[in-house]
Amino acid sequence: MKTKILLAEDDPDFGMILKQYLELEDFEVSWFQNPEDIVQILPSGLPFHIGILDIMMPNIDGFSLAKMILKEKNDFPLLFLTAKNQKIDRLTGLKIGADDYIAKPCDPEELTLRIKNILKRTLPTAVETYIKIGEYSLDTSKLLLSHSEGNIRLTVREQELLVYLLKHNHTTITRDNILDSLWETNDYFTGRSLDVFISRLRKYFSHDQEVKIQSLRGIGFEVDFPTY
Structure with a gap:
């Protein structure tokens, strides 16, 4: 996107x-x-x-x-x-x-x-209000991630991270870029916080195996979201 x-x-x-x-x-x-x-x-x-x-x-x-x-x-x-x-x-x-x-x-x-x-x-006015992500849909105006198995109410930070990943879909993203862009700081604690949020997003998208957020040791993440 x-x-x-x-x-x-x-x-x-x-x-x-x-x-x-x-x-x-x-x-x-x-x-x-x-x-x-x-x-x-x-x-x-x-x-x-x-x-x-x-x-x-x-x-x-x-x-x-x-x-x-x-x-x-x-x-x-x-x-x-x-x-x-x-x-x-x-x-x-x-x-x-x-x-x-x-x-x-x-x-x-x-x-x-x-x-x-x-x-x-x-954000979120800088992105589309309704985004289709594989088997899921994201309503940025309501912080709502929906799937046939149920709905998930995202936190503001979770949505900010998800939208950032969507903007860099099909690319490799460094940890430093994410932390500098969203947390505006880069230290051990914010790094651990990023890991927690990444784990949450993986769990949220567990019903669609086509959604991938892959960790690259020492680099960051490679993301693959099927969007339509």
Whole structure:
């Protein structure tokens, strides 16, 4: 399950660079050079997890576009891009409801980090509400993992870990990355806590042998969730 990004950037060169880099980082990017095209799809909903908006665009500037988006979906995460590193722009964006702000030209790695930090703060709204996982279904709005054998009410931490693993499905994840991303610290006690939560998730998914969370000694975990 890839994170879907709405990118509004009228500069063809910069937009293409951002799109290609973010896709290399395993994001799914829908790039719009004309903000009016985004306005056209607003009534039908926004199938994205986060929006990246350039402030200086023709016809409709980024601030105006943000107001339209937030009117339709007031909890939609937004990050502003601007060529002007001025205080007034930063304040205007934050007052509108932006989650972050970065000046162009920006370092793609820094942009990626900011996106991931926003998504981490906005969970579970940054993921789909209903996720099918093999024989199970996850309702993130209710912290509910369901199976024909019964329902399991997850803790917030259990769901955060499960969503993190889903975002890195079919990959190897290091223990350090999980601890730094979810616990924001990495020591013996948090490491043991991670092991406990991993054991719980394995137990929860015991009715579906296709769901695999495999430990890799000295590295981390390899996860394989059948999703549809």
